Amino acid sequence: MKNLNKTKKMILLNPGPVCTSEKVRNSLLKGDMCHRESEFSTLLTNTRKKILQAFTPDGSYTTAIITGSGTASLEAGICSSVSQGKKILIINNGVYGERMSRIASVYKIDKVELKYDWSELPDINQIEETISQDTEIEVVAMVHHETTTGLINPINEAGAVIKKHGRTFFLDSISGLGGEEIDLVNDNVDICICTANKCIQGLPGLSFVLLKNNEVKRMRNIPPRSLYFNVISQLDEQEEKGECPFTPSVHTFYAFEEALDELLKEGVQGRIDRYKKASSYLRQEFKRLNLKLLLQEKLLSNTITALYLPENMTYTRLHDNLKERGFIIYAGQGELNKTIFRIANMGELTMEDLESLIKNLQEVLVE
Ligand SMILES: Cc1ncc(COP(=O)(O)O)c(C=O)c1O
Numbered sequence: 001m002k003n004l005n006k007t008k009k010m011i012l013l014n015p016g017p018v019c020t021s022e023k024v025r026n027s028l029l030k031g032d033m034c035h036r037e038s039e040f041s042t043l044l045t046n047t048r049k050k051i052l053q054a055f056t057p058d059g060s061y062t063t064a065i066i067t068g069s070g071t072a073s074l075e076a077g078i079c080s081s082v083s084q085g086k087k088i089l090i091i092n093n094g095v096y097g098e099r100m101s102r103i104a105s106v107y108k109i110d111k112v113e114l115k116y117d118w119s120e121l122p123d124i125n126q127i128e129e130t131i132s133q134d135t136e137i138e139v140v141a142m143v144h145h146e147t148t149t150g151l152i153n154p155i156n157e158a159g160a161v162i163k164k165h166g167r168t169f170f171l172d173s174i175s176g177l178g179g180e181e182i183d184l185v186n187d188n189v190d191i192c193i194c195t196a197n198k199c200i201q202g203l204p205g206l207s208f209v210l211l212k213n214n215e216v217k218r219m220r221n222i223p224p225r226s227l228y229f230n231v232i233s234q235l236d237e238q239e240e241k242g243e244c245p246f247t248p249s250v251h252t253f254y255a256f257e258e259a260l261d262e263l264l265k266e267g268v269q270g271r272i273d274r275y276k277k278a279s280s281y282l283r284q285e286f287k288r289l290n291l292k293l294l295l296q297e298k299l300l301s302n303t304i305t306a307l308y309l310p311e312n313m314t315y316t317r318l319h320d321n322l323k324e325r326g327f328i329i330y331a332g333q334g335e336l337n338k339t340i341f342r343i344a345n346m347g348e349l350t351m352e353d354l355e356s357l358i359k360n361l362q363e364v365l366v367e
Contacts, residue, residue: 010323011353014330015147015175015304016198018347020255021262024202027254035250041242043253048238050260051208054268055177055192056184062216064235065208065256067249070174070195073207074100076229077193078141079107081170081215083222086138087112088170089130091122093153094146095333096172107225112137118149118336119295128161139168139191144176148333149295150304150342152180159188168215174198174207178263179275179303179346190215196252199271199303199346202259205252211235275302278345278354285358286343289365294340303346306332308339310365315341321364327357 012019033040044065051063066073078100082088088109090101093116104111114130116122122142131137140162142153155171162169168190176182177192178199184192192210196202209231211219216235224230228246237245263271279302286293286307294306309315315331318341322329332340345354 008326011327011349011357012347013343013345013357014328015342015344015346016195017204018198018201018344019349020201020203020259021348024255024258024262027258028203028251030251030254033250035244035248038242040248040250040253043250043257044238044244044248045242047253047257047260050257050264051210054260054263055194056210058185060185061210061212062235062239063208063210064231064238065206065244065248065253066229066234067205067244067246067252068207069204070172070193070198070207071099071103072229073193073195073209074172074174075103075107076226076231076234077170077191077209078103078109078139079225079229080219080222080231081168081191082109082139085136086110087134087136088139088141089114089127089134089137089167091127091140091142091153091158092116093120093122094118094143094148094151096143096146096148096174100141100143100172110136118146118334119151119299121151121154121299122158124154124157124161127158128165131162131165131167137167139170141170141172144171144173144182145180145301145303147175147304148336149306150301151295151299152176152301155182155189156187159186163188168218175303175346176301178268178271180301181272184210196256196259199275200256200259200263201347203252203255205249206256209234272302275345278349278351279303279305281351281354282343282345282358289358289362294336304342304344306336306340306342309341313365318364321367322357322360325360325364327360 170191177194195207197204292308330342
C-alpha cells in the first residue's frame with residue numbers, strides 16, 4: 001500500500017496532541033461506521049468501560065464521552081454542575097484556571113475567584129475560609145496540572161477541605177490523568193474532566209467527564225443551560241441506549257479505545273513512572289545546558305518543564321531551529337510568552353527521542 005502520510009514525522013514536545021503509536025493512528029482506517037448501529041454501541045460501551053477501569057476501578061464513578069476537545073468537557077461539566085442561584089469557586093493560578101472562570105462568565109454562573117501567581121500554590125486555608133463563609137458556593141473548581149507552567153496543585157488537601165464542607169470538588173485533570181499520581185476516591189474528586197490526546201495518548205477530538213454516582217443524582221435536578229453540553233443528557237443516552245445524542249467522532253473512538261488498551265497494558269502507574277523517568281532525565285540535562293527552570297522543583301509535574309529562554313535567544317529562533325531538526329517545542333502563554341518556553345514529555349516518546357532532543361538543543365544553543 002502506498003504511504004499516504006506525506007507529513008514529515010515530528011517529535012512533539014508540546015503538551016498535546018502528543019505523538020501516538022502506529023497502532024493508534026492506523027485504527028482510524030478500521031472503516032466507516034454508522035453511529036446508530038450496534039457496532040458503535042459496542043465501541044462506545046467498551047471505551048467507557050476502559051476509562052473507568054483505568055481511573056476509577058472501584059465502581060463509584062461513571063463517565064460521559066463528549067465529541068470535542070478538553071474545553072468542550074470543561075464547559076459541559078461547569079454548566080451542568082452548578083444549581084440556579086448557587087455559586088462556583090474558581091481557584092485560578094494559570095491559563096486554565098482562567099479558562100474555567102471565563103466559562104462560568106459565559107454561562108452567567110455566579111462565581112467567586114481566588115487568584116494566585118502562576119508559579120504559586122493556592123492557599124488551602126484561604127480556600128477553606130472562603131467556602132465556610134459563603135454557603136452559596138456549591139462547586140469548587142481547581143486545575144490538577146496547570147499546563148501553563150507545569151505546576152501540580154494540591155488536590156488532596158483541597159479535596160479534604162471541600163469534602164469537610166460538603167461541597168462538590170470539580171477538577172480539570174485534562175493534562176494530569178494518566179501522567180500524574182491521583183486517586184479520585186481518596187482525593188475526594190466528584191467531577192473530573194480529561195481528554196483523549198494528552199497522557200492517554202489517543203487522538204484529538206474526544207474528551208470525557210468522570211462523575212461520582214452521587215453527583216449524577218444531584219446534577220439531575222439542575223435545568224440544562226446547554227443542549228449539546230449537558231452532561232446528564234449525554235450520560236443518559238450513553239448509559240441507557242449505548243448511543244451519543246449527536247453525531248460522535250466515530251473514527252476517533254477507534255483510536256481512543258486502542259489508546260486505552262495500550263494504557264491498560266502499560267498500567268497507569270507504569271505510564272506515570274515512564275513519564276517521571278523522562279522528565280527527570282530532561283531536567284538533569286537542562287541543568288547541564290545551563291537552562292533555568294521557571295518553577296521550584298517540588299511544584300513540578302511529571303510531564304512539563306517550563307524553562308527561561310537563554311539570553312539573546314528568542315522563542316521563534318529556538319522553535320524554528322528545532323523544528324527544522326524535527327522537534328516541536330511549545331511557547332509560554334500570556335504574560336510568560338516572551339520569557340519562557342515549554343518542553344512536554346507526554347506521549348509515545350522513547351529515551352532515544354529525548355537524547356536526540358538534548359543533542360540538538362545543545363547544538364542550537366551553541367550556534
Ligand atoms: C489543564 C488544561 N485544561 C484545559 C485545556 C483545554 O483543552 P483543549 O485545548 O483540548 O480544549 C488544556 C489544554 O492544553 C489544559 O492543559
